Structure formats: structure tokens, C-alpha cells
Amino acid sequence: MVSEALVIPMKIFGIGFSEQEIEELRRLGLDIICIPEYCRDWVVSSIVENTDELEGRCDWHFKKFIIMHNASNEDIKRVIKLVKPKFKDVIFATTTETSLTWRLDDLLQELIREDEYFKRRKLAKGPFLEFNLF
Numbered sequence: 001m002v003s004e005a006l007v008i009p010m011k012i013f014g015i016g017f018s019e020q021e022i023e024e025l026r027r028l029g030l031d032i033i034c035i036p037e038y039c040r041d042w043v044v045s046s047i048v049e050n051t052d053e054l055e056g057r058c059d060w061h062f063k064k065f066i067i068m069h070n071a072s073n074e075d076i077k078r079v080i081k082l083v084k085p086k087f088k089d090v091i092f093a094t095t096t097e098t099s100l101t102w103r104l105d106d107l108l109q110e111l112i113r114e115d116e117y118f119k120r121r122k123l124a125k126g127p128f129l130e131f132n133l134f
Helices: 019-027 044-049 073-083 104-125
Strands: 011-015 032-034 064-069 090-094
Touching: 019 032, 044 104, 064 073, 064 104, 073 090, 090 104
Parallel strands: 011 032, 064 090
Antiparallel strands: 011 064
């Protein structure tokens, strides 16, 4: 008898999007799960495990986040490709063993710090062309 492996589906969480924006993401084919503000102090693994119990709006944060759980590289690329043309300044992230142990608010603060760091690095490089003269 061959046993089938348990397949855990990808989950896509949204924070910072209005109700209209969530509907637009769903029209793009993304099954977005809103994380309401009352989850700020929850450990991320609790949010992932209790998605059926989440109720409320996700437009409580001043930044927009798409957090993917159990996503393959192909899933991540597909989500980013669908979202980026429609929404600017979205912070994309995937859950990790470590991030699943963090409080949501701590994770969001870390994602904002990382996003600002990479934006500064990009600006520091500037729009200059590099020439090899030799």
C-alpha cells in the first residue's frame, strides 16, 4: 500500500490593503487571507494555524504586506508578478521557522527595517551606468 504525503496548501496573508484592494487581489486569482489588527500580538504560527477564525479588516497598517506561508519558489514568483504591477510599495515576505515564532508586530517591524535597508542600498547605487574602459 502506497501512502500519500500530506500536502499543505500555500496561504497568502494580506495586511494594509483596503476592502476594495483585497477584492482586486482576489480577482487576480489570489486567495488572500486578511490579518486583522487584533492579531498584532499573536505569534505568527498561531495566525497560520487559525486562518478560519480570522475576522476583520486588514487595512489597519500604514504599509502593505503580502506574507506567504508554505510557498514554493514558483508560487512566490507568480504572486509577486501578479501584485507588483497593480500595487506599489508592497512588502513581500515568506514565513520561516524563525518568523513563525515571532509576534506579528515584531515581524512587521523587522520587514519594514529590511525594506528600508534595501531601498537605501538601491538609492546608493544610483542610476549610473558602469563602463569598463580596460
